[in-house]
Amino acid sequence: MPRLLDGINNANDIKKIKAQDYDKLAREIRDFLIQNVSQTGGHLASNLGVVELTMALHLFLNLPQDKLIWDVGHQAYTHKVLTGRKNLFSTLRQMDGMSGFPKREESVCDSFDTGHSSTAISAALGLVKARDLNGENNKVVAVLGDGALTGGMAFEAINNAGRLKTNLIIVLNDNNMSISENVGGMANYLAKLRTNSKYTGFKENMENTLIQMPGVGKALVDKLKRSKDAIKYFMLPSMFFEDMGLTYIGPIDGHNISQMITAFEAASRAKKAVVVHVLTRKGKGYKPAEKYPSRYHSVETFDVVSGSPLKKEKVDSYTKVFSDTMLRLAQSNDKLVAITAAMPSGTGLTHFMKQYPDRFFDVGIAEEHAVTFAAGMAMGGYKPVVAIYSTFMQRSYDQIIHDVCINNLPVVFAIDRAGITGRDGKTHQGIFDLSFLSHIPNLTVMAPKNRYELEEMLAYAVSYDGPVAVRYPKGDAYDGLSEYRAPIVHGKSEVLKQGSDIAILALGSMVKTGAEVAETLEKEGISTSLVNVRFASPIDIEIIDELTKKHKILVSMEENVRNGGYGQKVADYLCESKKNIRYINISVPDEYIEHGGVSELHKKLGLDAESIYNRIREELNLLK
Numbered sequence: 001m002p003r004l005l006d007g008i009n010n011a012n013d014i015k016k017i018k019a020q021d022y023d024k025l026a027r028e029i030r031d032f033l034i035q036n037v038s039q040t041g042g043h044l045a046s047n048l049g050v051v052e053l054t055m056a057l058h059l060f061l062n063l064p065q066d067k068l069i070w071d072v073g074h075q076a077y078t079h080k081v082l083t084g085r086k087n088l089f090s091t092l093r094q095m096d097g098m099s100g101f102p103k104r105e106e107s108v109c110d111s112f113d114t115g116h117s118s119t120a121i122s123a124a125l126g127l128v129k130a131r132d133l134n135g136e137n138n139k140v141v142a143v144l145g146d147g148a149l150t151g152g153m154a155f156e157a158i159n160n161a162g163r164l165k166t167n168l169i170i171v172l173n174d175n176n177m178s179i180s181e182n183v184g185g186m187a188n189y190l191a192k193l194r195t196n197s198k199y200t201g202f203k204e205n206m207e208n209t210l211i212q213m214p215g216v217g218k219a220l221v222d223k224l225k226r227s228k229d230a231i232k233y234f235m236l237p238s239m240f241f242e243d244m245g246l247t248y249i250g251p252i253d254g255h256n257i258s259q260m261i262t263a264f265e266a267a268s269r270a271k272k273a274v275v276v277h278v279l280t281r282k283g284k285g286y287k288p289a290e291k292y293p294s295r296y297h298s299v300e301t302f303d304v305v306s307g308s309p310l311k312k313e314k315v316d317s318y319t320k321v322f323s324d325t326m327l328r329l330a331q332s333n334d335k336l337v338a339i340t341a342a343m344p345s346g347t348g349l350t351h352f353m354k355q356y357p358d359r360f361f362d363v364g365i366a367e368e369h370a371v372t373f374a375a376g377m378a379m380g381g382y383k384p385v386v387a388i389y390s391t392f393m394q395r396s397y398d399q400i401i402h403d404v405c406i407n408n409l410p411v412v413f414a415i416d417r418a419g420i421t422g423r424d425g426k427t428h429q430g431i432f433d434l435s436f437l438s439h440i441p442n443l444t445v446m447a448p449k450n451r452y453e454l455e456e457m458l459a460y461a462v463s464y465d466g467p468v469a470v471r472y473p474k475g476d477a478y479d480g481l482s483e484y485r486a487p488i489v490h491g492k493s494e495v496l497k498q499g500s501d502i503a504i505l506a507l508g509s510m511v512k513t514g515a516e517v518a519e520t521l522e523k524e525g526i527s528t529s530l531v532n533v534r535f536a537s538p539i540d541i542e543i544i545d546e547l548t549k550k551h552k553i554l555v556s557m558e559e560n561v562r563n564g565g566y567g568q569k570v571a572d573y574l575c576e577s578k579k580n581i582r583y584i585n586i587s588v589p590d591e592y593i594e595h596g597g598v599s600e601l602h603k604k605l606g607l608d609a610e611s612i613y614n615r616i617r618e619e620l621n622l623l624k
């Protein structure tokens with residue numbers, strides 16, 4: 001039996017589908033997404049929730065002339081299906097395959113590359129201003145979730161949008177969830193809008209607002225009122241948005257396509273920014289995802305019938321080691337508090353949250369605020385551990401300098417997902433943190449070689465009287481080299497092996513690789529020293545002095561871009577101190593790294609043991 005989906009090959013093909021077939025198409029899209037994501041992994045629950053919303057937007061808009069911006073972008077799979085990318089789904093998030101996020105180079109219908117949260121309204125507002133200055137009249141729509149609305153940028157953009165005198169549509173996709181439970185005042189406010197009947201008393205005011213809108217008027221409102229139960233969804237004004245100078249329409253059933261189209265059409269007539277508040281169910285149409293939306297937010301491959309992951313986790317992740325260590329440290333230190341920016345499960349703080357609810361703070365998708373909030377807590381005598389992924393920490397650069405480090409406050413930054421993270425691609429690789437952290441005065445920056453050292457570094461960081469960042473990678477925690485446990489001394493590295501030809505300075509995750517390279521070189525009779533760098537700031541100059549005295553080649557290894565990384569510090573020192581030694585800098589090239597498996601990417605970038613070995617051999621040949 002032919003599927004409606006088979007007729008969807010280009011943007012706007014959906015307009016050929018009859019209205020009575022919309023539900024069937026939505027079901028086909030859901031089946032398609034579940035089957036495909038079960039084989040590739042990806043962001044499932046958010047995508048299942050926005051199938052009808054995306055269909056309604058595509059029916060309402062003319063892409064690519066109109067502009068549609070997805071906040072975060074993790075919910076754009078149906079948009080990809082409807083814009084001619086259905087056949088690429090078997091390559092979703094695979095190396096050289098289709099990205100899991102909107103990408104302008106993938107389609108003219110993708111208006112903005114995204115991956116980080118709360119940017120959509122700002123970007124849309126910019127597009128609106130450009131449109132107006134160009135004298136064009138295309139529609140611009142930003143779609144953001146209730147979680148994204150907890151981010152500071154969204155509030156800044158709403159503040160700015162309140163002055164707008166032309167049309168911008170902001171679709172607030174409210175599924176009552178961030179990755180975990182959505183938190184904070186805005187989440188409570190949305191809950192009230194969803195449920196509190198006292199707002200229905202304002203229906204008439206809203207009707208009047210609509211009537212007064214240019215191009216809407218009484219006739220249209222009457223028509224809307226007559227349209228099957230549409231009006232009851234239109235008439236709940238929101239004080240917050242209205243008081244900020246935006247028009248609010250909602251809440252609307254985000255699984256009812258015709259209601260949403262009617263609302264979008266009404267919204268498009270206003271010469272203002274209009275918020276259309278739609279209610280959707282995260283995970284809709286797949287029972288396990290409806291029941292456990294957090295678990296199915298981002299999944300590895302899974303069995304569709306049982307919903308269970310295909311790969312069983314055999315080894316603890318670094319996140320799990322962090323999680324367990326936090327519980328242990330909190331037991332003996334009642335001043336220890338934990339802060340997350342909407343990632344309690346991703347950063348491993350769920351157990352801490354349950355065990356120490358009063359000492360746990362989820363501040364929403366607000367990394368800047370999380371850091372300054374930590375500064376305040378430290379000032380008040382507490383020891384905050386702020387757990388944020390490397391890529392999202394980019395948001396907090398000024399707060400780290402201005403609020404924590406200038407004040408020299410004892411805040412611990414637990415930086416998860418540092419280095420190559422893989423399938424989320426260029427927006428999510430944790431390859432810049434050493435560059436943006438290790439030049440900050442007062443800030444100590446460390447990276448552990450294995451799971452045991454992560455525990456020790458966290459304990460050290462918590463006991464240290466100043467700001468400390470500890471960065472560790474996504475995935476399995478390495479448990480090799482466990483016999484090396486030299487006590488941590490500030491700014492000092494750990495010598496794992498003494499040799500005389502090649503000296504390897506390896507940082508964090510690269511110590512394991514360095515040990516593999518050293519072993520291969522030794523087998524060939526090339527005597528190799530291996531040093532676990534431990535500190536990216538301050539760097540251990542004494543060890544460099546020592547190594548340069550007796551080795552032919554010095555090699556540094558790190559999972560960070562070359563620019564501003566540890567290796568450049570080493571190179572700078574070698575140059576300044578006029579050392580006469582061949583030097584190899586193994587680091588991530590200075591570019592954005594696309595999606596793929598972590599080991600595939602390591603190989604491609606020359607960060608795997610074999611590539612590094614070959615690089616050293618080349619250098620040795622030059623010395624002959």
Ligand SMILES: Cc1ncc(C[n+]2csc(CCOP(=O)(O)OP(=O)(O)O)c2C)c(N)n1
Pocket residue numbers: 046072074075115116117144145146147148149175177178179282341342343365367392395
């Ligand atoms: C700056 C930033 N911090 C954290 C994240 C991780 N993150 C991705 S999606 C998400 C939840 C978003 O919730 P919402 O906007 O409601 O979308 P939903 O997942 O519910 O569809 C979070 C915290 C991110 N992408 N960007």
Ligand SMILES: CC(=O)[C@@H](O)[C@H](O)COP(=O)(O)O
Pocket residue numbers: 072074115116179297298346417424474
């Ligand atoms: C879209 C987003 O930013 C998160 O969902 C992220 O993809 C989670 O990454 P992890 O799967 O590494 O926790």
Ligand SMILES: [Mg+2]
Pocket residue numbers: 145146147173174175176177178
């Ligand atoms: Mg949500």
